[in-house]
Structure formats: C-alpha cells, structure tokens
Amino acid sequence: MTELDDQQRLMNGIFWYGIPTLFRCEHDEDPANADIGLVGVPHSTGNGTTQRDQHLGPRAVRNVSAIGRRVHNHFGIDPWEMARVRDLGDVPLSEGNNNERSIEMITEYYARLDAAGCRPVSIGGDHSITGGILQALGGGNLTGGEKACLLHFDAHTDAFHNIPHFMGAVKSAAHWASYLVTEGHVDPQYSVQVGIRGNTRSLEWLDPSYDLGYTVIKKTDYDSMGAEQVMAIIDETIGDHPLYITFDLDCFDPMVAPGVANIEAGIEGFGIDQVMELLRCVRGKNVIGGDVVCLMPTVDSPNQITSYRSMAIMFEMISLIADRHHQT
Numbered sequence: 001m002t003e004l005d006d007q008q009r010l011m012n013g014i015f016w017y018g019i020p021t022l023f024r025c026e027h028d029e030d031p032a033n034a035d036i037g038l039v040g041v042p043h044s045t046g047n048g049t050t051q052r053d054q055h056l057g058p059r060a061v062r063n064v065s066a067i068g069r070r071v072h073n074h075f076g077i078d079p080w081e082m083a084r085v086r087d088l089g090d091v092p093l094s095e096g097n098n099n100e101r102s103i104e105m106i107t108e109y110y111a112r113l114d115a116a117g118c119r120p121v122s123i124g125g126d127h128s129i130t131g132g133i134l135q136a137l138g139g140g141n142l143t144g145g146e147k148a149c150l151l152h153f154d155a156h157t158d159a160f161h162n163i164p165h166f167m168g169a170v171k172s173a174a175h176w177a178s179y180l181v182t183e184g185h186v187d188p189q190y191s192v193q194v195g196i197r198g199n200t201r202s203l204e205w206l207d208p209s210y211d212l213g214y215t216v217i218k219k220t221d222y223d224s225m226g227a228e229q230v231m232a233i234i235d236e237t238i239g240d241h242p243l244y245i246t247f248d249l250d251c252f253d254p255m256v257a258p259g260v261a262n263i264e265a266g267i268e269g270f271g272i273d274q275v276m277e278l279l280r281c282v283r284g285k286n287v288i289g290g291d292v293v294c295l296m297p298t299v300d301s302p303n304q305i306t307s308y309r310s311m312a313i314m315f316e317m318i319s320l321i322a323d324r325h326h327q328t
C-alpha cells in the first residue's frame with residue numbers, strides 16, 4: 001500500500017472530503033455489479049401536507065454519509081468487505097410533479113434491481129416511494145415469487161384507503177401500505193407496523209390497518225409491553241418470510257430527528273437506542289431491502305442530525321443484509 005493510499009484511507013472517512021457518494025461507495029449505475037444497491041429517490045409529490053422538500057433527502061445524506069462507512073461492532077462484521085455495496089445514483093424522476101407517473105417510474109427502476117438480484121437500500125423521498133419500490137419487489141425475484149412482508153417503522157399507518165386521495169396523490173404517502181396489500185405485493189399477515197402514535201384524525205382512523213390484517217404496535221403498546229415482548233411479536237410474525245424494512249423518520253421523537261415531515265408532537269417518539277434494538281432483532285432474517293423516508297433537510301438542525309440518523313438506519317439495513325446473505 002502506497003503512502004497516497006494510506007492518506008486517502010484516512011481522508012475517505014471524513015464527510016467533507018472528496019466526491020459525496022452514499023457511504024463513499026463506488027458510483028456504478030449497473031445493478032448487476034452490486035449485491036447491495038444504494039439508491040436515492042428524490043420524490044416529494046406523494047405527500048404535500050408539510051414542507052415539500054423531501055426530494056432533497058438523498059443529497060443531504062450523501063453529504064454526510066462518508067463518516068458512516070464504519071464496521072458494525074455489535075454484529076462483529078465489516079459489511080463493506082463482505083458485499084459489493086455500490087451507490088447506484090438516483091431514480092431519474094423526470095416527471096416529479098406527477099406523483100402517479102413517478103410511482104410507476106420508481107417501479108420500473110427497481111424491477112431492474114430485482115431482476116439482477118441486487119438488494120436495494122434507499123433514501124427518500126416521501127413515503128409514497130415505498131409503494132413504487134414494492135410494486136417491483138413484492139412477488140418478484142428477490143422474494144422468490146412470494147409477497148414481501150414488512151417491518152414498518154412509522155408514526156402513521158399509511159394505509160388510509162378510507163380517503164380517496166391525499167391532496168390529489170392517489171398512490172400517496174398515506175395509501176401505499178393499503179394498495180400494496182390489495183394489489184398482492186405485501187402480505188399483512190406476516191407484517192408489523194410499529195411506533196404508531198399521536199391523536200388520529202378520526203376515531204376509526206387506524207381501522208384500515210386492522211381490516212387489512214396488519215399487526216399494529218402503537219408507541220403506547222411498546223411503552224406498556226416493553227421491548228422484549230415487542231421483539232418477540234416481530235420475530236414470530238415475520239418468521240423467515242422475505243422481509244422489507246421501511247423506516248419513516250417520523251417514528252423518532254422530534255428531539256431525536258427534527259428534520260422530518262409529519263411530526264407528531266403530542267407524544268414522545270422512539271429514541272435512537274430503542275430503534276437500533278428493534279432493527280437488530282431481525283438479524284438473520286431474509287431481508288430483501290429497505291428504505292429510509294421523510295427526511296426534510298431544509299428543517300433539520302444546523303448539525304444535520306436527521307441526515308446522520310438516516311445514515312445510521314441505512315447502515316443497519318446494509319449490515320443486516322450483508323450479515324445474512326454475504327457471510328465470509
């Protein structure tokens with residue numbers, strides 16, 4: 001190793017140095033060259049109810065994520081050595097103001113990854129992107145033809161088929177968890193929604209999730225049951241079904257992650273250690289991919305803590321996939 005290599009190895013762990021790809025991974029748009037494909041989904045028109053800058057999320061995480069290229073001490077693994085992890089770039093959403101068209105373009109993009117056997121870990125974008133991604137993955141190659149099951153972190157259930165649209169968006173950030181079930185991509189029987197909190201817009205607001213068959217663990221349920229029991233429910237419900245992890249940053253307490261859309265201010269959200277424990281409890285499961293959504297870089301704190309949280313969650317997803325599928 002030359003002196004220059006040594007110098008670069010040191011500098012590559014510093015976020016402000018060099019070209020800002022996700023986790024300092026090589027930028028390569030071909031999913032055939034990646035075991036784990038990191039993807040930006042700069043999409044905002046699936047949710048217009050808060051500030052509308054969620055499409056700026058991928059760039060914000062690229063800006064800080066070089067510092068997240070670390071080994072996983074808790075698992076005792078180095079995911080970057082175990083798997084080919086590449087930054088595939090962003091989904092080209094050239095009709096971004098048209099939500100319905102964008103969701104289908106996201107599906108077309110991820111179908112390429114699915115066919116190549118590339119497991120995606122994505123940064124959004126609002127939560128409608130999960131609908132586009134799982135239209136491609138649920139029942140595809142990575143699941144072995146099965147429906148996907150979900151570990152869905154969120155303050156909201158996003159299964160609101162009781163409303164016809166969300167400010168004009170049909171396959172919206174409020175609808176994806178419903179139509180993915182009715183259209184046959186997600187199996188709610190093996191899926192868990194966790195962290196749901198806050199006063200709802202009507203007393204029957206959560207009913208669609210129960211009617212669809214999801215296991216719903218509200219934040220108040222978590223608080224009364226305790227982490228051990230919640231982890232047991234997650235383990236039992238998901239089993240070894242092909243698992244997709246979708247992480248809405250609004251499940252965090254706003255003190256932990258201020259730069260998110262749709263903050264629930266009336267009840268404390270998850271802390272970072274609680275989330276890490278829940279994520280790590282699916283170690284060994286068949287994780288086919290994951291996403292982090294609803295980052296609002298324009299209302300983040302000056303030290304960009306919500307971008308760092310997003311990076312940290314993505315790192316857990318990358319490590320879970322490497323640990324199960326790429327053991328050395």
Ligand SMILES: [Mn+2]
Nearest residue numbers: 127154158248
């Ligand atoms: Mn959501």
